[in-house]
Amino acid sequence: MSNAARGRPTVAGPFGEDLRVSIAHKEGVAVAIICQGSDTGIDIEPIAPRSDRFAEMVLTDAERALAPEGQTLDEWLTRLWTSKEAAAKARGTGLSGRPRDFVVSRVEPGRLRIAESWIESQQEGEFIVSWTEHG
Numbered sequence: 001m002s003n004a005a006r007g008r009p010t011v012a013g014p015f016g017e018d019l020r021v022s023i024a025h026k027e028g029v030a031v032a033i034i035c036q037g038s039d040t041g042i043d044i045e046p047i048a049p050r051s052d053r054f055a056e057m058v059l060t061d062a063e064r065a066l067a068p069e070g071q072t073l074d075e076w077l078t079r080l081w082t083s084k085e086a087a088a089k090a091r092g093t094g095l096s097g098r099p100r101d102f103v104v105s106r107v108e109p110g111r112l113r114i115a116e117s118w119i120e121s122q123q124e125g126e127f128i129v130s131w132t133e134h135g
Contacts, residue, residue, distance in 0.1 A: 008092050022089045026127070033131050041089030042131040043082040047123070050077045058084070058099045066107045075128070080104060082130035083112045083119040090117065090132045 011019050011034070022042045023032045033042040055073070058081055067076040084102040088095045095102070106113035111120050111133065121130040 008089070022086070022131075024085070024089075029127060031129055031131075035132075035134050038134060039090045039092060040132050040134065041086035041091075042129070043085035043089065044127050044129045045078050045082050046126050047075055047078045047128060049074055060100055060103060063104050066104060068107060075123070078128045079112070079121050079130065082128050083114060083121050086119050086130045086132055087114040087117055 009021050009023055011021050018037045019034055020037075020039050021032060021034045022040050023030065024043045025031070026044050027046060029044060031042050031044045033040050050073075055077055058077060063080060067073070071079075081099065083104065084099045085095060087102050102114050104112045104114055110122060111118050112130075113119075118133040119130050120133050121128060123129075
């Protein structure tokens with residue numbers, strides 16, 4: 001495995017398939033996703049208190065209003081952050097310090113819509129894991 005110019009991991013091997021990979025790790029936990037023929041993204045973060053400044057940096061007013069009932073602000077911010085990271089990794093750009101450019105426009109149970117992509121998102125213990133959905 002190596003990295004493309006902007007940091008996206010690439011895989012190579014004795015196979016003919018066009019395999020694309022995304023990886024993430026935090027606090028000793030790692031996740032990965034591999035997709036054939038299309039770009040993909042994944043991210044993981046622990047659910048933790050976030051500052052008001054972090055919320056301002058990440059959330060648009062519309063996204064604040066989309067928070068599902070019963071979800072704490074810490075869970076919602078973590079879910080949005082990991083979803084935006086996954087979408088940015090799939091796009092190959094990363095967030096580039098501009099998480100508000102990746103706008104969540106719709107929320108359904110277990111997934112969020114960012115631009116043309118659905119991002120699956122679930123809680124695993126004390127972490128939120130989000131990844132791009134592929135049909």
